[in-house]
Amino acid sequence: MDTVDVDVVIIGGGGAGLRAAIAAAASDPQLKIALVSKVYPMRSHTVAAEGGSAAVTLAEDSLEHHFNDTVSGGDWLCDQDAVEYFVEHCHEEMVQLEHWGCPWSRREDGRVNVRAFGGMKIERTWFAADLTGFHMLHTLFQTSMKYPSIRRFDEHFCCDLLVHEGSAQGVVVIDIATGEFSMILARAVIIATGGAGRVFRQNTNGGIVTGDGMALAYRRGVPLRDMEFMQYHPTCMPGTGLLFTEACRGEGGILVNRDGYRYLQDYGLGPPDPWPRKKAMELGPRDRLSQAFWHEQRKGRTIDTPHGPAVHLDLRKLGEKLLRERLPQICELARDFLGIDPAQAPIPVRPCVHYTMGGIPTDVNTAAPLPGLYAAGECASSGIHGANRLGSNSLAELCVFGRVAGEQAARFAREAPAPNGVSLRWQAQDARGSAVGLLARPAGGERLATLRDEMALAMEQGGGIYRLEPEMQATCKKIAELTERLPTVNLGDRSQCWNTEWLAAIELGFQLDVAQAMAHSALARRESRGAHQRLDEGLTERDDANYLKHTLASHVRAGPPAIGWSEVVITRSPPGVRAYGAAGESKEAAVG
Amino acid sequence: MADTRKIVLEVLRYTPGQSTAPTLQQYPIEFTDDMSVLQGLQQVKDFVDGSLTFRWSCRMAICGSCGMMIDGAPKLACRAFLRDFLPGPLRVEPLEHFPIERDLVVDISDFVDKLGRITPWIEPREPRSLEQGEYLQTPAQLERFESFSHCINCMLCYAACPQYGLDSRFLGPAATALLHRYNSDSRDGAQAKRMELVNSEEGVWACTAVGYCSEVCPKAVDPANAVNQNKTASAVSWFARFLPGRG
Numbered sequence: 001m002d003t004v005d006v007d008v009v010i011i012g013g014g015g016a017g018l019r020a021a022i023a024a025a026a027s028d029p030q031l032k033i034a035l036v037s038k039v040y041p042m043r044s045h046t047v048a049a050e051g052g053s054a055a056v057t058l059a060e061d062s063l064e065h066h067f068n069d070t071v072s073g074g075d076w077l078c079d080q081d082a083v084e085y086f087v088e089h090c091h092e093e094m095v096q097l098e099h100w101g102c103p104w105s106r107r108e109d110g111r112v113n114v115r116a117f118g119g120m121k122i123e124r125t126w127f128a129a130d131l132t133g134f135h136m137l138h139t140l141f142q143t144s145m146k147y148p149s150i151r152r153f154d155e156h157f158c159c160d161l162l163v164h165e166g167s168a169q170g171v172v173v174i175d176i177a178t179g180e181f182s183m184i185l186a187r188a189v190i191i192a193t194g195g196a197g198r199v200f201r202q203n204t205n206g207g208i209v210t211g212d213g214m215a216l217a218y219r220r221g222v223p224l225r226d227m228e229f230m231q232y233h234p235t236c237m238p239g240t241g242l243l244f245t246e247a248c249r250g251e252g253g254i255l256v257n258r259d260g261y262r263y264l265q266d267y268g269l270g271p272p273d274p275w276p277r278k279k280a281m282e283l284g285p286r287d288r289l290s291q292a293f294w295h296e297q298r299k300g301r302t303i304d305t306p307h308g309p310a311v312h313l314d315l316r317k318l319g320e321k322l323l324r325e326r327l328p329q330i331c332e333l334a335r336d337f338l339g340i341d342p343a344q345a346p347i348p349v350r351p352c353v354h355y356t357m358g359g360i361p362t363d364v365n366t367a368a369p370l371p372g373l374y375a376a377g378e379c380a381s382s383g384i385h386g387a388n389r390l391g392s393n394s395l396a397e398l399c400v401f402g403r404v405a406g407e408q409a410a411r412f413a414r415e416a417p418a419p420n421g422v423s424l425r426w427q428a429q430d431a432r433g434s435a436v437g438l439l440a441r442p443a444g445g446e447r448l449a450t451l452r453d454e455m456a457l458a459m460e461q462g463g464g465i466y467r468l469e470p471e472m473q474a475t476c477k478k479i480a481e482l483t484e485r486l487p488t489v490n491l492g493d494r495s496q497c498w499n500t501e502w503l504a505a506i507e508l509g510f511q512l513d514v515a516q517a518m519a520h521s522a523l524a525r526r527e528s529r530g531a532h533q534r535l536d537e538g539l540t541e542r543d544d545a546n547y548l549k550h551t552l553a554s555h556v557r558a559g560p561p562a563i564g565w566s567e568v569v570i571t572r573s574p575p576g577v578r579a580y581g582a583a584g585e586s587k588e589a590a591v592g
Numbered sequence: 593m594a595d596t597r598k599i600v601l602e603v604l605r606y607t608p609g610q611s612t613a614p615t616l617q618q619y620p621i622e623f624t625d626d627m628s629v630l631q632g633l634q635q636v637k638d639f640v641d642g643s644l645t646f647r648w649s650c651r652m653a654i655c656g657s658c659g660m661m662i663d664g665a666p667k668l669a670c671r672a673f674l675r676d677f678l679p680g681p682l683r684v685e686p687l688e689h690f691p692i693e694r695d696l697v698v699d700i701s702d703f704v705d706k707l708g709r710i711t712p713w714i715e716p717r718e719p720r721s722l723e724q725g726e727y728l729q730t731p732a733q734l735e736r737f738e739s740f741s742h743c744i745n746c747m748l749c750y751a752a753c754p755q756y757g758l759d760s761r762f763l764g765p766a767a768t769a770l771l772h773r774y775n776s777d778s779r780d781g782a783q784a785k786r787m788e789l790v791n792s793e794e795g796v797w798a799c800t801a802v803g804y805c806s807e808v809c810p811k812a813v814d815p816a817n818a819v820n821q822n823k824t825a826s827a828v829s830w831f832a833r834f835l836p837g838r839g
Contacts, residue, residue, distance in 0.1 A: 040704065042745050043655045098726040101714040101777060103734060103741050110728030134654055135741065142712035177693055206649035242652045333652060336671055449638030493643035495607055498694035501642040
C-alpha cells in the first residue's frame with residue numbers, strides 16, 4: 001500500500017473542504033495539504049444549493065437580528081457561542097468570495113444585492129441568481145488551483161479514518177479508477193463530507209450525499225450529535241425531490257392548496273397580507289411550512305400528482321422578467337422536468353428531506369472530540385442550526401467554519417508529532433481487508449438496491465415530518481435488520497477498476513450507521529422541537545425542563561447506539577416562544 | 593402510477609483488463625414518461641446488472657457528472673428523457689474524444705489540467721482588503737462575463753468539438769469560455785497573462801469555427817462566442833505589438 005505523508009488531510013472537496021484547503025494553504029505555504037474527494041470537487045453537492053448565503057449587510061440589519069433569527073429558528077437548541085462567532089464572520093467570508101470572483105447579483109450602484117429568506121427579519125441573503133451554491137463551489141475550486149501546496153486526490157474514496165492513541169492521524173483511500181488503496185498519514189484530519197440525506201427516500205440530495213464522514217468518525221468513537229433533526233424542505237418536486245429554492249418565496253411566490261387557498265394562514269403564520277412580508281406566511285421557517293403541508297394532506301386539501309400529494313408553488317405574480325433574472329434555474333427545472341413555465345402555471349411541490357442538522361460535534365474552533373480531528377459543513381454539528389436550520393445559513397457556514405477548520409488544523413499540525421506509521425499501517429491493512437472482503441464473497445444473495453430502498457422507506461416512515469413511537473421503533477428494528485443483511489449482499493461486479501457497486505456497498509454501510517444514530521436519537525428525544533415533531537401523547541410540545549440538551553449517539557459494536565446528552569450553550573438568549581406572522585410581530589412590538 | 597412503456601437501452605461496455613474491445617449490451621427496460629435516461633441506467637444498475645458503470649450525482653443538470661453520448665449526441669443523461677427516443681433501441685455511449693476508463697466513464701483529467709492553466713482565479717486589477725468590502729461591479733459589468741461563468745464542466749462541448757477530437761492539445765471550448773470569463777471580469781487584471789495562452793498553438797486559432805460546442809451546451813454558455821471574441825482579441829494584441837510604446 002502506498003503511503004503519502006502530509007500535514008493536513010481534508011476529506012471532502014465541496015464548499016467546506018475547499019474553503020478549509022485554501023485557508024490551510026494560505027496560512028502557511030510550507031504545509032503539505034491533501035484534499036480527498038470521491039468526485040471531482042466541482043461535482044460536490046454544494047453545487048446544487050440555489051437561493052443564497054446569509055450575511056448581515058443592510059444598515060437596518062444587525063448581528064443581533066441574525067443571531068436572534070438563527071436561535072429562534074433553531075428552537076433554542078443552538079449553541080449560542082457558535083452562533084455569535086458565525087454571525088460575526090459571515091460578511092467577511094462573503095466579501096472574500098466576492099474578491100475571489102464569485103458573480104454575486106448586483107444592485108444598480110454596483111453593490112452586492114440581498115434578498116429575503118424564511119425566518120429572516122431583514123433581507124440578508126447574498127445570491128448569484130438562483131445558482132449560488134454552484135457559483136460558490138466553482139469559485140472556491142478554481143481559486144484553490146492557485147495553491148500548489150494543495151495536492152488533490154480527485155475520485156478517491158475514503159474508507160477509514162486512522163486513529164492512534166486517541167488522535168486522528170490519517171485516512172485510507174481507494175483510487176476509484178484503479179481500486180488501489182493508499183494510506184494518507186497526516187498530523188490533522190478535516191472531515192468535510194456533507195450530509196446524509198440519501199438515507200431517506202424522497203430527498204433533494206445528490207447520489208453522493210451518503211454520510212461517509214459522519215460514519216467514519218462515529219465508528220472511531222466520535223459521538224454524533226442531534227441526529228434526530230432532519231430538515232424537510234417544503235418546496236420540492238414530488239417523486240424526484242428536486243429542489244425549488246426558498247428564494248422563490250423570498251421573491252414573492254406563494255403556496256396554495258387544491259382550493260387555491262394560502263393555507264399557511266391556518267397554521268400560525270398569517271395573516272396573508274400584505275405580501276411579501278418577512279417572517280410570515282411563505283417566509284416562515286422550513287419546519288413550520290413542512291408541518292403545515294402534512295396537516296393539509298390530512299385534511300384532504302392537497303393536489304394529487306402521479307408521485308403523490310402536492311401543493312402549488314405559484315410564481316406567476318413575479319412576471320417573466322423577474323423570473324428569468326432572479327430564478328433562471330427554477331424556470332429551467334420546471335420546464336425540463338415538469339413541462340411547466342412558472343410564468344404561466346403553478347409548480348406542484350411537496351416537502352422532501354433536504355438537510356442534516358446533526359453531525360460530528362464541533363466547538364467554535366471546529367474541533368471534534370478526538371484530538372487532531374476537525375469537521376466543517378453539513379457533516380458537522382457546529383451548533384448553529386439547533387433543531388431547524390434557517391435557509392441561507394448553510395452556505396455561509398461552509399465558508400465561516402471551513403476557514404476556521406483549515407486554520408485550526410494547520411495550527412494543530414504544526415505542533416503535533418508525526419503519525420505513528422507502523423500502527424497505522426496495520427489499521428490501514430485491516431481497513432483494506434474488510435473493504436476487499438466484500439468482493440470476495442461467493443455470488444448470490446440480495447441486491448444492494450433492495451436493502452438501500454428498504455432503508456430509505458423505513459427512515460421516511462419512522463423519521464417523517466411527524467413521528468410516532470411505534471413507527472420509530474419499527475424503523476430502529478428495520479435498520480438493525482438491514483445492518484445484519486448487508487454482509488450477505490450480492491455484488492455482481494468483481495472488477496478492481498471503477499467498481500461503483502462495491503463502493504455503493506461501503507456507502508450503504510455508512511448510511512446504515514448514520515440511519516441508526518438518527519432513529520435512536522429520535523426515539524430518545526421525548527418532546528417536540530423544531531424538525532423533530534412527535535404525535536405521541538404528552539410529547540407534542542417542547543420540554544425545556546428535560547430536553548434543552550443535545551443528543552449524543554455513540555457507536556456500539558453489534559448493538560444499538562448508546563444515547564447520551566450534552567448541554568446547550570446559552571449565552572444571551574434564554575428559551576422563548578417561537579412566533580411568526582402576526583404573533584411574531586406583536587411579540588417584537590412588545591419587546592420594543 | 594402512470595403508464596409504463598418499453599425501450600431497449602443499447603449501452604457501450606468496456607472494462608480495461610477484461611475487455612479486448614468495447615461491446616454493446618442491450619437492456620430492455622420499462623419506463624414512465626417522466627423518466628430520464630439516467631433513471632433508466634439506474635434501473636439497470638440497481639435491478640439487472642450491478643456492473644454497469646456511469647457517473648451521476650445531482651440529477652438536476654448542475655453537477656455536470658452524467659455527460660454521455662445519447663443517440664449519437666452529447667447530452668446530460670439526467671436531462672434527456674427516454675420518451676424522446678422511442679421506439680428505440682437507444683444507443684448510450686461514453687463521451688467522444690476522451691479515453692474510456694470504464695463503460696460510460698471517461699477520463700477528463702486533460703480538461704482539469706487545462707482548467708488549472710488558464711489562471712482560473714482573479715488576479716486583482718486593484719488590491720482591496722476585506723475591510724474595504726466588495727468591489728463595485730454594475731449589473732452591466734456583471735453581464736459581460738456572467739453567462740461564461742455558467743459552465744458546469746460537463747465536457748459535452750469537448751465531445752462535440754472536431755478539433756479537440758483531432759488534436760487534444762487544443763485548449764477547447766469550456767476552458768476558453770472560462771478563460772474569457774475571467775478576462776471579461778472588471779475585477780481582474782491578468783488578461784495579458786491569459787492572452788499568451790490564447791495566442792499560443794493550443795489557443796483559439798486551432799478552432800475551425802464549427803459551432804457545435806455551443807449547440808450542445810446545456811447551460812447556454814456559448815463557448816463558440818468566447819472563442820470568436822478571443823480570436824479578435826488575439827489578433828488585436830498581435831498587431832498591437834507593432835504600435836509605438838508596446839513591448
